[in-house]
Amino acid sequence: MKIALAGAGAFGEKHLDGLKNVDGVEVVSVVGRELAPTQAVAARYGIAHATTDLAETLALPGVDAVILCTPTQMHAAQALQCLEAGKHVQVEIPLCDSLADGEAVLAKAQETGLTAMCGHTRRFNPSHQYVHNRIAAGELNIQQMDVQTYFFRRKNINAKGEPRSWTDHLLWHHAAHTVDLFAYQAGPIVQANAIEGPHHPELGIAMDMSIQLKAESGAICTLSLSFNNDGPLGTFFRYIGDTGTYIARYDDLVTGKEEPIDLSGVAVSSNGIELQDREFIAAIREGREPNASVAQVMPCYRVLDALEKQLEAAR
Numbered sequence: 001m002k003i004a005l006a007g008a009g010a011f012g013e014k015h016l017d018g019l020k021n022v023d024g025v026e027v028v029s030v031v032g033r034e035l036a037p038t039q040a041v042a043a044r045y046g047i048a049h050a051t052t053d054l055a056e057t058l059a060l061p062g063v064d065a066v067i068l069c070t071p072t073q074m075h076a077a078q079a080l081q082c083l084e085a086g087k088h089v090q091v092e093i094p095l096c097d098s099l100a101d102g103e104a105v106l107a108k109a110q111e112t113g114l115t116a117m118c119g120h121t122r123r124f125n126p127s128h129q130y131v132h133n134r135i136a137a138g139e140l141n142i143q144q145m146d147v148q149t150y151f152f153r154r155k156n157i158n159a160k161g162e163p164r165s166w167t168d169h170l171l172w173h174h175a176a177h178t179v180d181l182f183a184y185q186a187g188p189i190v191q192a193n194a195i196e197g198p199h200h201p202e203l204g205i206a207m208d209m210s211i212q213l214k215a216e217s218g219a220i221c222t223l224s225l226s227f228n229n230d231g232p233l234g235t236f237f238r239y240i241g242d243t244g245t246y247i248a249r250y251d252d253l254v255t256g257k258e259e260p261i262d263l264s265g266v267a268v269s270s271n272g273i274e275l276q277d278r279e280f281i282a283a284i285r286e287g288r289e290p291n292a293s294v295a296q297v298m299p300c301y302r303v304l305d306a307l308e309k310q311l312e313a314a315r
Contacts (some may be wrong), residue, residue: 001025001281004057004087005059006078007069008041011092013240013273015067016045018274021313022281025265029057031070048220052110053170054078058085063116067277068092072173076101079116079294088115090280097172106294118296122181123292124279125272126263127253130277131239131246135185139243142186145221146238147178150229168194170209171311172304177235178223180292180300185239186219188299194307195314200227211307 003022008030021027029049032038034133035252042050054301058066059194060082064228065088068078076096082089095118096102103133109116122128153168168174179272183189197208207228213221238256245256251270253261267275283290 001064001284002028002062003281004029004066005030006062006070007071007092008038008065009069009089012067012069013041014273015069015171015277016041016079018269018271019046021269021271022278023272025125025281028063029060030048030315033056038300039066054081058082058087065089065280066078067280072097072169076105077106080108083112083116084161086112086114088280088284089120089223090117092119092306093121093141094118094172094176095297095301097169099301102294102298102301106298109294114223115280115290117280117283117290118292118294118297119273119276120177120180120184120292120297120300121215121272121276123184124267124275125248125251126266126270126275127246127248127251128181128185128237129255129266130253130261130263132185134241139280140241141217141243142215142219142239142241144219144240145178145182145186146240147221147235149223149225149235150231151227152230153227168227169205170227171206171308173224174235175209175211175307176300176306177302178237179222180297181237182215182219183214183299184261186212186215188215189213189219189303190216192303192307192310194310196311206311213303241304246292270283 003025005027008044019027027047028281030038030042031051031054032048034050039050066082067090068075069092072094079089079091191214193212195210196206200207201278209225247254248274253263278292
């Protein structure tokens with residue numbers, strides 16, 4: 001299978017690292033914003049073609065699928081571009097930064113019948129898979145999730161400490177992980193509330209946010225997000241269930257008493273990005289809907305849209 005990757009930044013390289021471990025896959029093109037650094041990434045990973053033009057890559061012979069790791073504001077339009085070119089597509093989270101754009105991608109995916117998936121990595125991390133497997137087996141019901149998403153990002157830089165060409169967003173990007181995961185683990189969301197702190201004078205975005213969610217099952221979720229946190233960085237999940245409490249920190253999982261849980265048998269890899277890419281490729285090969293398909297994650301973006309309207313009304 002011949003795959004192209006658009007977005008040669010910090011997250012794009014994580015996908016390239018993961019794809020190296022998947023049999024029968026060749027990355028044939030990489031697309032970036034600036035040619036020289038894109039060519040450097042291509043050379044480092046042994047990729048024959050590098051360009052700044054996605055259309056040029058889509059026109060290459062034999063390209064089967066595209067993984068988009070480009071700035072958030074480009075995701076929906078580029079996903080449509082790939083589907084219209086007859087290519088399967090995996091869009092990194094978030095699918096969109098407006099609900100109308102996300103619905104357009106869903107409609108195009110349904111029209112073409114192509115595989116369209118979104119990179120909701122938390123569905124694939126072994127720590128969260130372990131919890132999901134217990135829920136699916138009827139051994140655990142979520143009562144509450146308490147989630148902290150904390151960064152120190154008062155300047156517009158990426159995960160590698162390099163300047164970004166775009167502005168990140170607590171609601172449409174970082175909250176998307178938890179909103180989708182909560183529904184995945186506890187069931188459909190029926191109530192959602194949000195408040196935000198002051199907007200950054202230069203970045204123009206809220207730097208602090210608090211979100212409350214309630215599922216049809218009665219489970220609740222409290223999500224705190226900040227770009228102002230000068231301390232441990234990342235997202236930390238506490239699952240409070242009827243038969244156990246679990247704390248997930250990236251790919252590690254412990255009980256509520258900090259007892260480590262062995263995740264070695266949960267999946268073929270401990271790398272959530274690699275597992276996400278394996279699911280994308282397997283779904284294409286098997287002609288089935290992938291976990292985290294655009295159709296499956298759209299309820300998350302409908303909740304985000306409702307929360308955005310709440311925040312706008314309160315300003």
